[in-house]
Amino acid sequence: MPDTDHLVPPAPSRRGPRKGVRAVAAAGIVLALAAGGCYAAGFGPFARGDDGPDPAAMKQARAFLADWAAGRLPSAAGRTTSPGTAQKVLQSFTAGLDIDKPRLTAAGDAREAEDGTLAVPFTAKMPITGLGTWTYESELPLREQEDGDWKVDWRLSLVHPRLSDAEKFRLEREETTPPRVTDRHGTSVADGSYPSVTPLLGRLAGGDGGGPRGTVELVDRATGETVRTEASFGKEPDPATADEPVRTTLDATWQAAAEKALGRADGKNAALVALRVDNGEILALANSPSAGFNRAASGTYAPGSTWKIVTSSALLLKGAVKPDDVVDCPKYLTVGKEFHNVETSEFPGATFRKDFTESCNTAFISLRGKLDEGELGEVARTYFGVGQEWHIGIPTYDGSVPVPKDETEKAASMIGQGRIQANPLIMASVTATAVSGEFHQPSITAGNEDGTRTEPLPDEVVTQLRELMRATVTDGTAHVLADLPGEIGAKTGTAEVSDDQDNNGWMVAHRGNVAVAVVVEEGVTGGGSAGPILHSLLSAVPEDPS
Template sequence: MPDTPYVTSPRRRGPRNGVRAVAAVGVVLAIAAGGSYATGFGPFSRGDDGPDPAATEQARAFLADWAAGRLPSAAGRTTEPGKAREVLRSFTAGLDIGKPRLTAAGEVKEAEDGTLGVPFTARMPITGLGTWTYRSRLPLREQDDGSWKVDWRLSLVHPRLSDTEKFRLEREEATLPEVTDRNGTSLSDGGHPSLAPLLGRLAGGADGGPRGAVELIDRATGETVRTEARFGKEPDPGKAGRPVRTTLDATWQSAAERALGEADGKNASLVALRVDDGEVLALANSPAGGFNRAASGTYAPGSTWKIVTSSALLLKGAVAPDDVVDCPKYLTVGKEFHNVETSEHPGATFRKDFTESCNTAFISLRGELDDGELGEVARTYFGVGQEWHIGIPTYDGSVPVPKDETEKAASMIGQGRVQANPLIMASVTATAVSGEFHQPSVTAGNADGTRTEPLPDRVVTQLRGLMRATVTDGTARVLADLPGEIGAKTGTAEVSDDQDNNGWLVAHRGNVAVAVVVEEGVTGGGSAGPVMHSLLSAVPEGPS
């Protein structure tokens, strides 16, 4: 990238520490809880002699704008908007920083120059390397009209950024070992596009992983003044050159890549894993490059989450498959909820409610569960929300305690603030039909700090029956012509008023559980169904 006054392009070293150019990336920042908007918290609390609330409010607003990537707005809150905007842009883009956290923490103090100093901690993830953490201070100066602005200076971005010194990111190239599937077949040959962004990380255990540094350099000479942060470790000589074996299966991975072609060009992802041990057989994304939405995405799981909701209800004995739970078109709980295409099934059994994915019936049972019970069941039996270590970065799910009755109703059907992704939902499916959670894995030897309990056999039997009926008589009929005793659950997840719904489908056959999501796919059966059908048509029916 071109040189800027605030960061510099990486320089090249010799062959041992060869450096490749850093591409600028878009930045989306997130302000942490320490940067609370609410007055009276953390560094913004005010006693009789505390800081002017208007000053602290401006500090909050600046950090929030910077954190959200609203750089023009952040710059407009400073005394030098033009310079501020350019520095904030070049600092984050030039150092390849993505999704940092800015946490305001510490005592607000008045400096000798009359400014108020708001301290904050910056956690800056350097793409592909690690997180650079440092502390800085945000100065606020009162203006002639009584308002407050951030008193712009380079040092607020980082204490050592100045007119004479700036930062440079250097990456050390490394020759990565070959990555293979579970049977020793190479995955490094370019034939599996979804794995290309992950190969370096998968191979990192053998060569010490990606290495690099953020260096402070002299603006005039370009010489390094000091190393601010260093990432990665030296390779293990005992592992150098050895192929890295994964749990993936080249046959399943190839079939998964092809199956996503049925998503009609929409963003989509898929995970297939073994039921008996959680080993991932395939992980695919469309488009293939970039963000790994299959394992790190955050989606409302929609009605596929009714597997967890049903588990919670069945565990309590609050309902049985043959109990009548009416399914009206509409149900109002703070707002109006309805079924897909406003369908209704008067006098339906709970089995019918599950197989036809009746939202109103499930919502009507919300009183059978305590406010935090759905999240507790998800965590205790399915491992959702615990910390997973599978060999690559993951988002491990969230099921917050609902804030009110409307949100509780939404969580019963996988909406509201319930968050998951295909990895989580494939694991949920495997747990439901086996009764036991296994932390998923892509590589061997990962730490496992999860703690779960097995589902009772009677609940597993009931869940398997409900999922099988969804294929034979319900919304997953798209899979009914395939060989094997397949069980499944569809899902349609609302996103926003101006976006089509995401389509979901989870299924199990033999020893494999699969989850598919198609963004803006409208319905699960209609969009994720063809993807799942293509995959299961192309892979062996028997154990994997």
């Protein structure tokens, strides 16, 4: 049965799925700055009769950052005034510092610099394998060329403000004793048998030491002497607790099954979280690839139609719709632009229950007037804890549901698109809250601070959500789970990324006292990519954890 939860305007033909390319680069090569292109004299970046920078310049800046972050280094370099030099420096910078999948975001207002370029500030989050994330601010200089196009005016300092012909960066790792970390039953998870846990060991050990430690040093290119320490990771161990193992909430059986299940992702980037419904304790947290960036807890993804659990909650809470109400599901709906369902499916005269089980985007968007502008975000925060600050025992991204800027964005937010951001940790928690009525801050270690404040969902809403999710398995887009034992409820999701990438596939499910969420980058559909992973996991573990 096709998953109909992807809603976008008709798109041009796509390129094939991009191969996962590891962003490579490092600051160790001495390279002279190349001359930066020509500037169209007399035309500043703001001299266009409006108050903002030339949109073409901003588009080029964002495209450069996107290419660099995705590892498309030849493409990124081609957007600069010195492609050859740029590609070599970008490649040596991230490779030499063991940076995996940089996150680069334009931030703040562009300004006209003294040299006539347009300076676009950006934030760089550089995950250093096995240590942590190095975060810093920099600027992209954009210069208009004689033909009217804009290019990044290449210079070393745009990679990092302190990178220069005289100074470079060097990664120093300190030899440390591996920390002792166990699962909830005392089984060691620090012996390398659980690959997704290995990069987390230093964090799980606490910040109290015992985990990996290292620094990023700014060094003199000529002498090799350290000029300053740019970033530090890890802490010295506390002698009083150095010999005590850290017990996590993980379950070795569930963790092993999760690691194995992600093998069904066919080499695509993917992540999975399974947690207890009754208290939020994390039983399994797995990433593919297992090393590097923790997509499961720190990823920032549009959740696609899995978010319809929250949207449905908002609608049901205020009595705006009931499961048996007729909410038509047409092929197309125009809200500022034309939207359509996957494979342009339609269900004339469908009930809201049918819209949920078949994940009909147009039906959900047609109900947008039932919710106030910021109501979806308020429901997410008040009942599901999304957007509040979580302390689970390792670093996390805790979600964002901004107030829509316009009607088109409000339409997109109804189906988990627009600017809504989540990850498997968040969506597993959303699922647990929906089927229990109570939010519990997730945890992977004991004794974490909990400053969250939420309200319980009414029993009637919980009953309706459970029924809708169960029907999605028996009669809808999550039918891939229908042959498994237990009263499983689920929701599929397909999330638009860009015209250059296939959609991300999502699925969330609950069975017994466990809620699970899976995302597969460029998985195309939730049922087709995340579904087999979830099926593999639930086939390999008991119906309820001990």
